[in-house]
Structures are given as C-alpha cells and as structure tokens.
Amino acid sequence: MDENCTFCKIIKGEIPSNKVYEDEEILAFKDINPAAPIHILVIPKKHLESLATMKEGDEKIISKIYQVINIIAEKQGFKEKGYRVIVNCGKDGGQEVPHLHFHLLAGTQFGDKIV
Numbered sequence: 001m002d003e004n005c006t007f008c009k010i011i012k013g014e015i016p017s018n019k020v021y022e023d024e025e026i027l028a029f030k031d032i033n034p035a036a037p038i039h040i041l042v043i044p045k046k047h048l049e050s051l052a053t054m055k056e057g058d059e060k061i062i063s064k065i066y067q068v069i070n071i072i073a074e075k076q077g078f079k080e081k082g083y084r085v086i087v088n089c090g091k092d093g094g095q096e097v098p099h100l101h102f103h104l105l106a107g108t109q110f111g112d113k114i115v
C-alpha cells in the first residue's frame, strides 16, 4: 500500500469506485473518465508502480489479471465480440496513475490500430 496512491485509496475504500470484480489479489472498477462505452481498470491490490518496475514473481499476478479480464468479459457479455487491453507505462507511455493498471475497453469496434 502507498498512502498517497489514488488506486491504493480505492482498494482501501477511501475513494469510492464502481467495482465490477474483486478477489483477494485483484480489483476491477469502472474508469471515472471512460474512453469507450465499457472502460474498466483492472489492478493488482499489491502496489506495483508499473510494468517497468516489476520484480521477479510479479509475473504471476499479471497472468492472473489476464484470466480475470476474461472472466469480466464473459460476465459482461463482450467476450465474443472482443475487447482491447492497454497498459500505459511511464511518462512516454502516458501513465498518469503510478499503480499498475490494465485498461479493459469494449462496447465498440476500435478502428485506430496503434500497432
């Protein structure tokens, strides 16, 4: 936990959020400023700053996050139609909140291919 971290505050319930999934290691909630009809943030409860600061062993939680993304996609009914997952990393990657998070975007057909 990081006292000054917005997402740690959401995990602790100090900042309210619209939760869509929770277990002992992972929390998913709706983005406050959605960039798509469905925009969910999936985060580890452990405060990991970014992909770039991952330590050995942290890959386990990343792999679980992808499992959870599929569970959410199934439950919310967009697994078949598809979705996009984005992770911004660091300043050049456009990361604003320094707590690792996966943007799960769905509900429209994304036209602009970044890659």
Ligand code: 5GP
Pocket: 006, 015, 017, 018, 029, 030, 031, 032, 033, 034, 041, 087, 088, 094, 095, 096, 097, 098
């Ligand atoms: P980043 O730019 O760091 O990849 O994405 C941060 C995301 O967190 C943004 O899409 C922003 O809208 C979202 N966000 C920032 N603060 C809050 C908050 O307090 N609650 C929620 N639900 N989302 C937030």
Ligand code: ZN
Pocket: 001, 002, 005, 006, 007, 008, 009, 046, 047, 048, 098, 099
């Ligand atoms: Zn945090």
